[in-house]
Amino acid sequence: MRTIAVVNQKGGCGKTTVAINLASAIAQLGKRVLLVDMDPQSHCAVGLAVPEEQIELSIYDVLISHTRNEPIRLTEILWQISDTLELAPASIDLAAFEQQVSGVPEPETLLKRVLDEVSQTYQYVVIDCPPAVGLLTFNALRAATDVIVPVETGYFALHGLSKQLETLGLLCKRCKQQVNVKVLASMYDIRTKMAREVLAQLRSHFADRMLRTVINFNTKIKEAASYGQPINEYDPASKGQQDFRRLAEEIMGIEPAQDSRQIINSLAEQLEAISTSANQLLASSQDKHTQRAKPSPTPQASVAATQAQSPQPEPTPAQTDARLASYYGVHPSKGAVTFVTLYPRAKTVQIAGDFNNWRPDQTPLQKVNENGVWQVKLELPPGCYRYRYVVDGQWQQDPYNERVEPNPFGEYNSVVEVK
Numbered sequence: 345m346r347t348i349a350v351v352n353q354k355g356g357c358g359k360t361t362v363a364i365n366l367a368s369a370i371a372q373l374g375k376r377v378l379l380v381d382m383d384p385q386s387h388c389a390v391g392l393a394v395p396e397e398q399i400e401l402s403i404y405d406v407l408i409s410h411t412r413n414e415p416i417r418l419t420e421i422l423w424q425i426s427d428t429l430e431l432a433p434a435s436i437d438l439a440a441f442e443q444q445v446s447g448v449p450e451p452e453t454l455l456k457r458v459l460d461e462v463s464q465t466y467q468y469v470v471i472d473c474p475p476a477v478g479l480l481t482f483n484a485l486r487a488a489t490d491v492i493v494p495v496e497t498g499y500f501a502l503h504g505l506s507k508q509l510e511t512l513g514l515l516c517k518r519c520k521q522q523v524n525v526k527v528l529a530s531m532y533d534i535r536t537k538m539a540r541e542v543l544a545q546l547r548s549h550f551a552d553r554m555l556r557t558v559i560n561f562n563t564k565i566k567e568a569a570s571y572g573q574p575i576n577e578y579d580p581a582s583k584g585q586q587d588f589r590r591l592a593e594e595i596m597g598i599e600p601a602q603d604s605r606q607i608i609n610s611l612a613e614q615l616e617a618i619s620t621s622a623n624q625l626l627a628s629s630q631d632k633h634t635q636r637a638k639p640s641p642t643p644q645a646s647v648a649a650t651q652a653q654s655p656q657p658e659p660t661p662a663q664t665d666a667r668l669a670s671y672y673g674v675h676p677s678k679g680a681v682t683f684v685t686l687y688p689r690a691k692t693v694q695i696a697g698d699f700n701n702w703r704p705d706q707t708p709l710q711k712v713n714e715n716g717v718w719q720v721k722l723e724l725p726p727g728c729y730r731y732r733y734v735v736d737g738q739w740q741q742d743p744y745n746e747r748v749e750p751n752p753f754g755e756y757n758s759v760v761e762v763k
């Protein structure tokens with residue numbers, strides 16, 4: 345049985361949406377799935393049209409009763425959602441869980457003990473966690489073979505991410521558990537430049553700790569929740585449904601940690617590694633913001649600086665943004681195109697595209713200054729070209745080029761036209 349905990353202490357980053365729709369997508373692929381709601385706010389019930397007032401027993405009762413002599417079985421509280429999906433609902437009592445179990449030995453393993461009893465019944469368990477790192481989340485982590493951390497693709501999402509991963513790491517230090525921890529980009533809005541930038545940075549920093557699938561922002565997903573349906577029922581043709589199907593397939597394809605012969609880091613080590621990456625990522629995005637406020641001389645900017653010797657008024661952030669936007673990106677000229685990008689921490693930046701048979705090793709970018717500006721000029725016959733950057737081995741779309749098109753891998757290629 346694989347047990348997937350969906351964890352992030354930030355509210356509104358898409359945990360419940362991911363938990364419900366991932367569980368439902370895996371169930372639709374023919375597996376028996378149990379969705380466990382560990383959030384006192386009971387959003388899974390709301391999102392699956394289970395009438396809250398009719399929930400008499402919840403996961404709270406099961407957990408608490410396991411500390412006493414007459415345990416309530418999990419089967420007594422379940423709601424059937426579809427042929428292969430069941431919900432163990434939450435209730436507001438969970439808010440008092442921590443107090444109720446004080447004095448109980450190993451209260452963080454209660455959920456694991458309950459789930460172990462049904463390990464022959466379900467192939468997958470998905471656990472929705474509350475927006476806090478407390479005993480409820482810790483119970484989910486202790487039961488988990490897989491942890492998914494959904495991260496909204498905006499700069500603010502990164503604040504607090506490293507701190508909480510650090511906290512989770514500390515919490516788990518004692519347990520020598522084998523799990524896969526993966527970061528999932530959620531609510532991705534391809535139309536905004538910031539989202540594209542953050543995704544590119546998440547990819548380059550988290551590398552293989554990042555799930556390949558991205559959950560796009562899709563209004564159908566929001567609508568589905570308000571109608572109490574998973575997206576695969578509400579709108580099977582929607583983009584949102586395709587994303588969750590892809591996510592389910594990707595997760596199902598990952599080798600479960602306990603069966604793997606490779607040496608897998610303990611949960612604590614993985615969380616710490618992710619937390620370090622999040623810190624670096626945050627620092628580099630802050631660097632970038634600082635650079636935006638005061639751009640340091642770039643090849644073009646230094647020419648401008650020597651031409652204008654007199655002191656300039658400080659540009660507004662919007663002016664600086666506009667100036668940088670016109671500097672980074674693609675600059676087609678007659679029969680050629682110059683690619684300019686910013687990767688302050690990269691060791692190598694290459695480009696792969698239609699023009700070099702997608703062989704990045706053929707076309708490296710040159711680092712043009714210490715700030716991490718990289719550039720290459722390619723002479724190309726007129727036409728439309730698709731390309732991606734390869735930054736320290738990680739493929740990513742150009743964060744400074746708004747023109748993109750989907751590729752067969754569920755990601756986006758950047759597009760440039762040479763006249």
Ligand SMILES: Nc1ncnc2c1ncn2[C@@H]1O[C@H](COP(=O)(O)OP(=O)(O)O)[C@@H](O)[C@H]1O
Nearest residue numbers: 355356357358359360361531560561562565566
């Ligand atoms: N991919 C998405 N596209 C559109 N809306 C989304 C998406 N993911 C989440 N939402 C909406 O964002 C809000 C917060 O999501 P939710 O899953 O409840 O977050 P959390 O459980 O982390 O608090 C909800 O209204 C939800 O419908």
Ligand SMILES: [Mg+2]
Nearest residue numbers: 359360383387
């Ligand atoms: Mg939630």
